[in-house]
Amino acid sequence: MAIHTFQEWQELASRLKVRSQAFINGQFVDAVSKETFDNINPATGEIISKVSACDVEDVNIAVEAARTSFENGVWSKTDPQFRKKVLLKLADLIRDNLDELALLESLDMGKKVEDAATVDVPGSAMFWQWYAEAIDKIYDEVAPVAPGNLAHVSREPLGVVGAVVPWNFPLDMATWKCAPALATGNSVVLKPAEQSPSSALFLAELAKDAGLPDGVLNVVPGFGHTAGQALGRHMDVDCLTFTGSTPIGKLFQIYAGESNMKQVWLETGGKSPNIVFADAENLDKAADMAIFGIFFNQGEVCSANSRLLVEACIKDEFVEKLKQRLASCQPGNPLDPDSGIGAIVDKNQLETIKRYIEIGKETARLVAGGEVVNIEGKGCFVQPTIFDEVTRQHQIAREEIFGPVLSVMTFESEAEAIEIANDTEFGLAASVWTGSLSRAHRVADKLVAGTVSVNTVDALSAMTPFGGFKQSGFGRDLSLHALDKFTGLKTTWITYEK
Ligand code: NAD
Numbered sequence: 001m002a003i004h005t006f007q008e009w010q011e012l013a014s015r016l017k018v019r020s021q022a023f024i025n026g027q028f029v030d031a032v033s034k035e036t037f038d039n040i041n042p043a044t045g046e047i048i049s050k051v052s053a054c055d056v057e058d059v060n061i062a063v064e065a066a067r068t069s070f071e072n073g074v075w076s077k078t079d080p081q082f083r084k085k086v087l088l089k090l091a092d093l094i095r096d097n098l099d100e101l102a103l104l105e106s107l108d109m110g111k112k113v114e115d116a117a118t119v120d121v122p123g124s125a126m127f128w129q130w131y132a133e134a135i136d137k138i139y140d141e142v143a144p145v146a147p148g149n150l151a152h153v154s155r156e157p158l159g160v161v162g163a164v165v166p167w168n169f170p171l172d173m174a175t176w177k178c179a180p181a182l183a184t185g186n187s188v189v190l191k192p193a194e195q196s197p198s199s200a201l202f203l204a205e206l207a208k209d210a211g212l213p214d215g216v217l218n219v220v221p222g223f224g225h226t227a228g229q230a231l232g233r234h235m236d237v238d239c240l241t242f243t244g245s246t247p248i249g250k251l252f253q254i255y256a257g258e259s260n261m262k263q264v265w266l267e268t269g270g271k272s273p274n275i276v277f278a279d280a281e282n283l284d285k286a287a288d289m290a291i292f293g294i295f296f297n298q299g300e301v302c303s304a305n306s307r308l309l310v311e312a313c314i315k316d317e318f319v320e321k322l323k324q325r326l327a328s329c330q331p332g333n334p335l336d337p338d339s340g341i342g343a344i345v346d347k348n349q350l351e352t353i354k355r356y357i358e359i360g361k362e363t364a365r366l367v368a369g370g371e372v373v374n375i376e377g378k379g380c381f382v383q384p385t386i387f388d389e390v391t392r393q394h395q396i397a398r399e400e401i402f403g404p405v406l407s408v409m410t411f412e413s414e415a416e417a418i419e420i421a422n423d424t425e426f427g428l429a430a431s432v433w434t435g436s437l438s439r440a441h442r443v444a445d446k447l448v449a450g451t452v453s454v455n456t457v458d459a460l461s462a463m464t465p466f467g468g469f470k471q472s473g474f475g476r477d478l479s480l481h482a483l484d485k486f487t488g489l490k491t492t493w494i495t496y497e498k
Contacts, residue, residue: 002337003117009103009335016103019201020049022058022221025065026214028201032057037223039197042110042350042380043334043343051197054222059189059230062218066160066187067236069215076157076185080136087132087183089210094125097206101171101199106334108196109167110343110380111297113335116171124175124203127478130462131179134480143491150494155487157185158263159238162231164224164252165200166244167193167345168300168402174200176466177241178217180482189218189237191228193244195345197221224248233259241485243267243302245400246426246471265475265485267302267467269400270428273421274305274457275443277414278314280433281455287321290406293431293457295329295384298341299404300349302472303429305457307390307397309417312410319367319388319408326368329404331381343379344403350380353403357385360396360405365389369404392423400426414439418446427469431457450476 004012020039021028029052036050052058070076075083094101101124102117111120143151163177174190181188192200197219204219220227228248232240232255240262242252249266256264274293280286293305310318332339344350350372357370369385382404390397390407397407411417421430430449434440444452450468453459460466465476475485 002114004099004337006333006336006338009113009337012099013103013107013335016100016107018049018104018107018198019205020051020197021201022052022054022062023201023204023219024058024062025218026208028205031055031222032061037194039108040346041107042346043375044378048107049198051221054191054220054227056226056230058220058222059227059234062189062220063160063231063234063236065215065218066189069213070157070159070187074213075182075187075216083183083185084132084135086211087128087135087179090207090212091125091129091132093206093210094121094128094203097202098122101202104198104202105170105196106342108198109170109345110334112337112339112342114337115297120169120172124171127172127175127462128179131183134483135183138480138483145493148496148498150496152492152494154490154492155184155483156490158486158488159186160236161186161188161486162234162237162240163188163190164228164231164240164242164244165190165192167195168297168302170196171199171203173243174203176243176477176482181241181486182212182217184483184486186239186486187216189220189231191220191222191231194221194223229255232256235260237262239263239265239486241265241475243477245269249473263485266473267475267477268471268473270302270304270426270468270472271307271398271400271424272303272305272426272429272431272449273307273309273424274431275309275417275421275433276311276314276318277417277432277434277439278311279435279439281435283314283318283321286433287318287325289431289457291322291325291329294406295341295404298331298344298382300345300402301458303451303458304402305429305431306401306406307421308406308408309411309420310408311417312412315408315410319386322386323368326384329384331373331375331383333375341384341404343375343381345380347380349402350382353382353401353405356396356399356401356403356405357382360385360387360407363394364396364407367408392420398424414443418443422446422448425471428467428472429453429458
């Protein structure tokens with residue numbers, strides 16, 4: 001059952017308040033330059049808001065506010081019970097504003113509003129709650145040193161955390177960074193993607209309403225090469241946590257090396273394999289999930305199962321099953337609960353996807369989709385697209401497309417499946433479908449991926465770490481392990497008279 005009808009979502013959208021100024025030291029402010037950029041709804045081409053274009057000066061002011069709040073202890077040195085109460089309240093406020101946040105996500109970057117309202121926004125509230133609840137349950141350590149000594153090992157917040165996030169799950173990516181960073185007592189400067197600033201700005205306002213002191217969470221909307229770079233190169237940012245593409249992730253390592261050697265944590269791209277063995281117990285479920293794994297969120301998912309490896313003997317049957325399911329994932333108005341998928345984030349991304357589809361048409365066999373379409377005469381939409389007879393040398397099998405494009409490949413043996421799956425520069429996620437317990441373990445052991453999902457795709461929870469190997473990055477979001485990124489261990493060694 002949809003949360004709202006198409007008409008109700010349209011009415012809610014027509015009354016929506018869209019925040020567009022930077023949020024620094026507890027206030028909405030213009031960029032120092034007064035410059036703005038257009039925030040465009042990719043489903044309609046309409047301008048949603050004119051957003052403050054933050055640059056070096058704005059980042060400097062935001063970092064100073066964050067530093068001041070960190071040093072004066074209004075958050076960093078408070079009772080954990082206080083921090084827990086504030087972040088729990090924030091989780092409640094996110095739930096109270098579910099419709100509004102879901103609409104901001106959808107209008108900014110084109111995803112289906114019903115998905116935002118049932119997945120992204122409840123997910124964000126749950127993650128905030130989870131880290132809030134963790135605050136008073138994590139103990140420091142006492143090391144087993146010789147009598148007459150007490151060595152206390154504590155986790156210290158790092159100070160000012162810069163967070164630079166992408167547009168595909170704007171609220172959730174901001175949450176994955178900010179919730180553990182704030183839970184551990186840091187102050188944060190968040191730079192949302194230029195395509196999707198609105199939910200981050202509203203989040204900052206809600207955090208203030210929840211009781212977060214001024215300066216502890218600042219949001220600087222702007223472009224990557226300006227605001228993002230300024231944060232990455234800032235001499236007074238202690239830690240930079242990033243989610244985005246692999247090439248930009250590498251830039252942050254350079255920025256850190258050329259500035260103050262800040263800690264850098266990267267969650268970057270993927271080209272995740274989904275391996276279907278002929279002994280899978282339920283091929284219909286495998287087909288349902290293969291479709292979900294590549295077409296959910298228009299395929300704009302870092303862990304999208306974009307390479308489908310099917311055992312040769314069932315390939316034709318399996319591809320037929322995929323084709324039968326395509327009717328339910330055709331693009332449509334993102335505000336319409338009956339649409340299969342929404343709009344692609346912007347014209348640039350649309351062009352990138354189009355280019356890969358053209359390459360695919362030249363090198364592989366197009367089975368379905370392959371066209372850019374308009375909805376109600378407007379917008380950036382792509383049909384769910386499937387290529388068969390793809391080999392691992394093909395560009396569409398090697399490079400991250402970040403769109404609704406599936407490459408189907410075949411294998412003859414378990415060893416070959418593993419070899420193809422691991423033949424990638426990425427290592428974010430992988431899925432395996434088999435009815436054999438031994439095979440499930442054997443294959444999972446050998447796959448190089450941060451998460452291996454067996455008989456499902458994209459398994460994810462607050463309780464389990466998320467992140468990649470190889471050029472998918474390092475460090476982990478989610479789970480208690482995320483707290484490690486935002487704290488440093490400090491040893492206080494006391495020697496006393498026995
Ligand atoms: P992107 O790398 O272009 O942008 C990400 C962020 O970096 C944005 O805020 C952007 O403004 C900023 N940025 C861009 N250029 C910059 C520069 N020169 N200096 C500093 N900052 C800069 O990525 P995107 O297109 O927004 O998102 C898609 C990418 O994100 C995909 O590669 C996807 O796999 C990845 N992603 C990864 C995960 C994960 O957890 N591993 C999750 C979601 C998305």
